[in-house]
Amino acid sequence: MPHNVDGGDWPPEGAPTPKGLLTRPAWLFAEALEAETDRWFLWLPVLFAAGIVFYFDLPVEPGARMAAALVLAALGVFILTRRTALGFACGAALLAISLGFATAKIRTETVRAPVLQSELRHVPVAGYVEVFEQRTGARDRLTLRVLSIGTLEPAELPARVRITLAGKNNHARPGEAVAVRATLDPPPAPVAPGEFDFGRQAWFKQLGGIGYATGHVTPLAGVPPPPPSLRLWARIDQVRNAVKASILRALPDETGAIAVALITGDRGGIPENVTKAMRDAGLAHILAISGLHMAIMAGSVFWLTRALLAAFPALVLRYPIKKWAAIAALAAATFYLALSGAAVPTIRAYIMMSIVMIAVLLDRPPISMRNIALTALAILIWSPESLFDPSFQMSFAAVVALVAAYEFLSKRAQVSMAETGALWRGVRWTSALVIGAALTTLIAGAAVAPFAVYHFHRMTHFGLAANLIATPLISLLIMPMALLSLIAMPFGLEAWPLQVMGYGIELMVGAAKWVASWPGAVTILPSLSGTALALIALGGLWLCLWRTRLRALGLVIAAAGLALAPPGNRPDVLIERDGKMAALRGVDGGLVFPPATAGTYSVEKWLLADGDDTDPANLPRTTPFRCDPLGCIGQVKGKTIALIRESGALAEDCRTADIVIAPFKLGKACKAPRVVVDKTALSAKGAHALYIGALSIRTETVAERRGSRPWSRSGPAPAAARGINSGE
Numbered sequence: 087m088p089h090n091v092d093g094g095d096w097p098p099e100g101a102p103t104p105k106g107l108l109t110r111p112a113w114l115f116a117e118a119l120e121a122e123t124d125r126w127f128l129w130l131p132v133l134f135a136a137g138i139v140f141y142f143d144l145p146v147e148p149g150a151r152m153a154a155a156l157v158l159a160a161l162g163v164f165i166l167t168r169r170t171a172l173g174f175a176c177g178a179a180l181l182a183i184s185l186g187f188a189t190a191k192i193r194t195e196t197v198r199a200p201v202l203q204s205e206l207r208h209v210p211v212a213g214y215v216e217v218f219e220q221r222t223g224a225r226d227r228l229t230l231r232v233l234s235i236g237t238l239e240p241a242e243l244p245a246r247v248r249i250t251l252a253g254k255n256n257h258a259r260p261g262e263a264v265a266v267r268a269t270l271d272p273p274p275a276p277v278a279p280g281e282f283d284f285g286r287q288a289w290f291k292q293l294g295g296i297g298y299a300t301g302h303v304t305p306l307a308g309v310p311p312p313p314p315s316l317r318l319w320a321r322i323d324q325v326r327n328a329v330k331a332s333i334l335r336a337l338p339d340e341t342g343a344i345a346v347a348l349i350t351g352d353r354g355g356i357p358e359n360v361t362k363a364m365r366d367a368g369l370a371h372i373l374a375i376s377g378l379h380m381a382i383m384a385g386s387v388f389w390l391t392r393a394l395l396a397a398f399p400a401l402v403l404r405y406p407i408k409k410w411a412a413i414a415a416l417a418a419a420t421f422y423l424a425l426s427g428a429a430v431p432t433i434r435a436y437i438m439m440s441i442v443m444i445a446v447l448l449d450r451p452p453i454s455m456r457n458i459a460l461t462a463l464a465i466l467i468w469s470p471e472s473l474f475d476p477s478f479q480m481s482f483a484a485v486v487a488l489v490a491a492y493e494f495l496s497k498r499a500q501v502s503m504a505e506t507g508a509l510w511r512g513v514r515w516t517s518a519l520v521i522g523a524a525l526t527t528l529i530a531g532a533a534v535a536p537f538a539v540y541h542f543h544r545m546t547h548f549g550l551a552a553n554l555i556a557t558p559l560i561s562l563l564i565m566p567m568a569l570l571s572l573i574a575m576p577f578g579l580e581a582w583p584l585q586v587m588g589y590g591i592e593l594m595v596g597a598a599k600w601v602a603s604w605p606g607a608v609t610i611l612p613s614l615s616g617t618a619l620a621l622i623a624l625g626g627l628w629l630c631l632w633r634t635r636l637r638a639l640g641l642v643i644a645a646a647g648l649a650l651a652p653p654g655n656r657p658d659v660l661i662e663r664d665g666k667m668a669a670l671r672g673v674d675g676g677l678v679f680p681p682a683t684a685g686t687y688s689v690e691k692w693l694l695a696d697g698d699d700t701d702p703a704n705l706p707r708t709t710p711f712r713c714d715p716l717g718c719i720g721q722v723k724g725k726t727i728a729l730i731r732e733s734g735a736l737a738e739d740c741r742t743a744d745i746v747i748a749p750f751k752l753g754k755a756c757k758a759p760r761v762v763v764d765k766t767a768l769s770a771k772g773a774h775a776l777y778i779g780a781l782s783i784r785t786e787t788v789a790e791r792r793g794s795r796p797w798s799r800s801g802p803a804p805a806a807a808r809g810i811n812s813g814e
Contacts, residue, residue: 137186145793244294261320368549612697621647
C-alpha cells in the first residue's frame with residue numbers, strides 16, 4: 087500500500103473515503119483510479135506537458151509573478167489534500183501542471199534575445215560560424231553567432247542569424263570568424279492563421295534574423311577568440327568532416343550521402359528524389375538520427391562488450407560485466423551524439439538511452455514505462471518547447487505504444503510458453519520474430535499517424551511493407567556496419583564495412599522507391615485541429631498507461647478526437663502576408679489561384695493544409711480569376727474579390743468589389759469595400775483568412791492567433807539576458 091510522507095499507511099486510517107463524498111459514478115471512477123496507484127507516476131510528464139500547453143496557448147505573455155503564484159497555490163492545495171488517495175492525485179496533478187507552466191515561462195525568459203525589427207538591406211554582418219550546411223539541390227546556409235550587423239547597437243544585435251549563401255564556392259568552418267554582406271529580415275510569421283510558427287521556433291533558438299548573402303564570405307581578422315563552446319564544436323566538426331570525407335571516398339553519390347546522414351547527421355547531400363521516396367514509403371524516420379539509430383549503436387556496443395568479456399570466465403565470475411558493458415554503451419552513445427551534430431532529436435534519443443543504461447547499472451528493468459516517463463520529463467524540463475516538435479511527439483507516441491503492447495503481450499507469452507515443449511517453443515519463437523516485426527511496425531505506424539497528418543498532412547498506406555523490408559536491413563546490416571566502419575577508420579580499414587553498408591543502403595532505397603511507386607501510396611489530408619489531435623493523443627495515453635479496465639475509457643476519448651478530425655469551416659479567402667498573392671475557395675471546394683501563380687512557400691503550405699497534393703509548380707492555367715496587368719477579380723459565395731497589383735485599378739475595384747487586397751497602402755482612398763486588406767493591415771496583422779457567410783465576412787489574422795507573445799513581436803531584449811545565454 088502507498089505511504090504518505092509521515093510514514094504511515096496511505097490513506098491513513100479514519101480518513102474520509104471518496105464513497106461518502108461523491109456520487110456513485112464518480113466514486114466508481116475514483117475507486118478505479120485508486121487501483122492504479124502504481125501507474126500514477128506515468129502521468130507526471132503528461133500533466134507537466136499540459137502546463138506547458140496552457141502556457142503556450144495564452145493570448146498574452148504571463149508575468150513571472152503569475153507563474154510563481156500558480157506553483158504556490160498548487161503546492162498549497164497539494165499539502166491540504168494529500169492525506170487521501172484522491173486528494174493526493176488531484177493535488178499532485180495541479181502541482182505538475184503549474185510546474186510545467188512555470189518551466190515554460192522560465193525557458194522563454196532564459197533564451198530571451200533581440201530580434202530584428204525590420205528588413206536590413208545589404209548590411210555588413212560579422213560573426214562566428216556556428217553551423218555551415220552544404221545542401222544538394224539547394225543553396226548552402228550559414229548560421230552565425232553575431233558580432234556586429236551594420237550600425238545596430240549592441241543591445242539590438244540578435245544572438246544568431248541564418249544566411250543563405252549564393253553559389254557553391256563558400257567554405258566556412260565552425261568557430262571561424264567571418265564577414266559577409268547580406269539582406270536580413272525578422273523570422274517570418276505563419277503563412278496562415280494557425281499554421282506552423284517559425285518565429286516561435288526561432289525564438290527558442292535565439293535566431294533573431296534570417297536572410298541571404300549579397301556578397302562573398304570572407305575570413306575576419308583581429309577579433310577575439312570564439313567562445314569555448316564554439317571552439318569545442320569546431321574540433322568536433324573537424325572529426326565529422328574527416329569521417330564524412332572517408333565515407334564519400336568509399337561510397338559516392340546518393341549511397342554515400344545517406345551513409346553520411348546516418349553516421350554524422352548531415353542530410354544536406356541526400357537528393358530530393360530519395361528523400362521524397364523515403365517519405366512516401368513511410369521510411370523518413372530512418373534518415374534522421376533518433377531512437378532507432380541510437381539504440382542500435384549503443385545496443386551493439388553493449389552486446390559486443392558483454393560478449394567479449396564473457397569469453398573470460400574469471401571476469402564473469404568476479405565482476406559485473408553487464409554493468410561494464412552498459413558503461414561502454416553509454417560512452418559509445420555519447421560519442422555518437424557528438425559525431426552526429428547533437429541535433430534535438432538525437433539529444434532526446436541520447437537521454438532515453440542514458441536512462442536505459444543507468445537502469446542497467448542500478449539493476450532496474452532497462453525498458454519500462456517508468457523509464458520513458460523519466461525521459462519525457464527530463465526533456466520537457468530541459469526544453470519545454472520540444473513538446474510541439476513533430477519528432478518529439480512521434481517518437482514518444484511510438485515508444486509508449488510499443489512498450490504498452492510489450493507489457494500486454496509478454497505476460498500472455500510467458501504463460502503460454504511454459505505449457506509447451508521445446509520443439510514447439512522453437513517454432514513459436516521463430517514465428518514470433520516475423521509476427522513481432524510486423525506488429526511492431528503496425529503499432530508504431532498507428533501511433534504516429536495522427537501526428538503525421540497534423541504536421542505534414544500526409545498518410546502513407548504501405549509503411550508496413552516498407553518497414554518490414556527496411557528494418558532488418560537497418561538493424562542487422564546498415565547500422566552495425568556503420569559502427570564497424572567507425573571502429574576501423576583510425577586504422578584506415580573502413581572501406582570494406584562501408585561497402586557492405588552501402589549495399590544495404592542500396593537495397594533500402596530501392597525498396598523505398600518501389601513501395602513509393604505503388605498506386606495510392608500516399609494520401610494528402612486536410613488540416614487536423616489541435617483539439618482533435620489532443621483528444622486522440624490523450625485517448626492513446628489513457629489506453630497505454632493504465633492497466634485495469636479503466637484503460638477502455640481511452641477508446642472513448644480517442645473516438646471523440648476522431649469525430650472532430652474532419653475539416654470543418656475552411657477559409658473562403660487566403661491572403662499572403664505580403665499581399666501579392668491570394669487564393670479563393672472554388673465551387674468544387676478546392677483552392678483556386680490567379681493565372682501564372684508561382685509555386686511560393688505560402689502556396690505550397692496552403693494546398694497541403696487544404697488536403698490538395700497539386701504541385702504548386704503545375705497549377706491549372708485556367709482559373710475563375712479574370713486578370714489584366716493591373717490586377718485580378720474573382721468571385722466566391724456571391725462576393726467580389728479584387729487583388730490589386732497596380733494603383734491604376736484602384737478607382738474601379740474600390741467601387742465594385744466587396745473585398746479589396748493590395749500589397750501597398752490604400753489609406754482613405756478605398757472606403758466602399760466591406761473588407762480592405764492592404765500593406766498597413768498585413769504589416770500589423772500578417773496573413774489573413776476570410777470566412778464569408780450569408781450576411782457577414784469574418785476575418786481571422788495571424789496576429790490574432792499568435793497573440794501578444796515575445797516571439798510574435800519585434801523588439802530588443804535586455805543586453806544582460808543576451809550575454810548570459812550566448813555563451814560569451
